[in-house]
Amino acid sequence: YYRRSWSSESSDSVISSESGSNCYRVVLIGEQSVGKSSLANIFAGVHDSIDSDCEVLGEDTYERTLMVDGESATIILLDMWDNKREGEWIRDHCMQVGDAYLIVYSITDRASFEKASELRIELRRARQKEDIPIILVGNKSDLVRCREVSVAEGRACAVVFDCKFIETSAAVQHNVKELFEGIVRQVRLRRDSKEK
Ligand code: GDP
Numbered sequence: 001y002y003r004r005s006w007s008s009e010s011s012d013s014v015i016s017s018e019s020g021s022n023c024y025r026v027v028l029i030g031e032q033s034v035g036k037s038s039l040a041n042i043f044a045g046v047h048d049s050i051d052s053d054c055e056v057l058g059e060d061t062y063e064r065t066l067m068v069d070g071e072s073a074t075i076i077l078l079d080m081w082d083n084k085r086e087g088e089w090i091r092d093h094c095m096q097v098g099d100a101y102l103i104v105y106s107i108t109d110r111a112s113f114e115k116a117s118e119l120r121i122e123l124r125r126a127r128q129k130e131d132i133p134i135i136l137v138g139n140k141s142d143l144v145r146c147r148e149v150s151v152a153e154g155r156a157c158a159v160v161f162d163c164k165f166i167e168t169s170a171a172v173q174h175n176v177k178e179l180f181e182g183i184v185r186q187v188r189l190r191r192d193s194k195e196k
């Protein structure tokens with residue numbers, strides 16, 4: 001196994017023989033302006049120099065196939081959580097449709113960190129008995145001087161909420177690829193343990 005660049009990974013993606021089984025709907029949730037859309041845009045490859053293999057399925061929905069640990073996975077990424085125009089129903093919808101969740105806060109905004117905990121609880125309530133893969137995402141890690149939430153706090157919170165944790169920066173594109181690979185791995189871990 002070796003790491004290749006994101007763009008070359010997606011260019012040789014193929015339709016899997018286990019059709020459907022490795023297509024995951026991943027939902028971005030979190031307080032407004034923590035960077036959800038910025039992360040989605042990087043996923044969508046809007047910053048890539050040439051073309052990307054991402055398909056924009058709708059205003060807030062992106063699809064991309066990536067190779068993770070030698071196996072391809074298709075992520076359908078939904079970024080519609082704080083779409084005010086659509087009203088509250090969209091949140092209920094988001095809580096129901098995800099195969100996996102990225103709960104995003106900003107390390108420069110303690111209120112958004114507290115909101116992340118609320119969302120974790122809300123998600124647990126909405127999807128009782130389901131073991132849903134979640135990554136707690138501390139975004140804006142480039143803004144070191146404005147930090148209000150320490151790495152240790154983020155990590156501790158993830159332990160309490162029984163999920164993974166990562167700090168990212170959409171601005172300098174740090175750990176973003178790792179984030180999306182990470183969520184694929186989380187989904188697979190659960191899938192594999194079910195098969196046993
Ligand atoms: P959303 O409301 O959660 O979708 O947040 P946006 O993606 O719209 O981002 C809100 C603001 O934060 C924008 O001005 C972004 O440019 C900025 N932003 C997003 N991610 C980062 C980051 O990692 N670092 C910095 N410095 N700014 C960011």
Ligand code: MG
Pocket residue numbers: 033036037038082
């Ligand atoms: Mg947004």
